[in-house]
Amino acid sequence: MSDDKKNRATADERPKHPAELTPGAQEVVSGVWKITLPIPFPLRTVNVYALVGRDGWALVDAAMGTPEARAVLTEGLERAGLQLQKLRALVLSHHHPDHIGLSAELQEQSGAAVYMHPIDAAIMQAMWRDGHSDHGGHQRSFAQANQFFRPHGMPPLEPTVSSQLPPEVMNFVIRVPPAEAITHVEDGAEITLVGERYRVIWTPGHSDGHIVLFRERDGLLLAADHVLPRITPNIGLYSEYNRANPLGDYIQSLEKVRHLPASLVLPGHGEPFRHLARRVRELIRHHAQRELEILSLLGRRPQHAYQLAEQVFGSRLKNDESRRMAVAEILSHLEHLRLGGYVRQEHTDDGLILYAAV
Secondary structure (H helix, E strand, O other), X not given: OOOOOOOOOOOOOOOOOHHHHOOEEEEEEOOEEEEEEEOOOOOOEEEEEEEEEOOEEEEEOOOOOOHHHHHHXXXXXXXXXOOXXXXXXXXXXXXXXXXXXXHHHHXXXXXXXXXXXXXXXXXXXXXXXXXXXXXHXXXXXXXXXXXXXXXXXXXXXXXXXXXXXXXXXXXXXXXXXXXXXEEEOOOOOEEEEOOEEEEEEEOXXXXXXXXXXXXXXXXXXXXXXXXXXXXXXXXXXXXXXXOOOHHHHXXXXXXXXXXXXXXXXXXOOOOOEOOHHHHHHHHHHHHHHHHHHHHHHHOOOOEOHHHHHHHHHHHHOOXXXXXXXXXXXXXXXXXXXXXXXXXXXXXXXXXXXXXXXX
């Protein structure tokens, strides 16, 4: 439920295990360190992963560029015995700021190669370099989002999370200098990271250019925000930087990884887990149930997305950001249903877009 997509969770978030909220570093399998870093959003932490080789190490994702995250990353690398000058590669799973925030300075300090899917690499440049990296750009971006959501019944909202965050934190939300010299990696590509081969799997849904890494040798899956253990990743339709059917993309992407012989899944949020296929089934079932709920509500009368969001999420809509995220999620379900022939759009004289059951 987000546009800037920093909260990264639906309103159906389950209670978190205490370990998920504790920043720090631990070796999850031999040569692979999970470093959990703080972020100033409801999920509270994000995971990055250090892959250690004989002559250096690689990092998957780069958290946010806050002083707190930087300090915890430094402590984690010291605990793992890793030196920044030996960072050889950085893989960015997607463009959201809690996954790319430190990428530019890590690349500058180490000279590491940076890998990313071309779709999200382009979005990263557009969002964080071409006019969105200051308060004026942030306000313009939000005005565009308000304009997009208005026909869907959304009342004018305050700029993203700015009303909930102190100014010093907002600087890290709207100023995310992107890494330079990105090496693009496409679906099915194989990349070698400090002596180990990984297969790149393109998994659009949570973002258009989201990727995961699979290590064939032992079944290790670095899943980023594609498959999370305790929450459903945010799948929303927004004003820009979106494919037309993000929920359809996401379900196809889940099917894409469902039968991987994964021995261990390393998520972007939460603790590592096993039983990938079971978790994929749970996520697919969740979205099917949500669509049945929406169809039931539309069976009463045509409604716009904001009306549906209020009924589906209720008291969980605690602030403007959660409302915007909720409407975006509802829209992703509505468009998936519309493209499947289950609902249709109706346009009112006052400019609203309603959805009606077919």
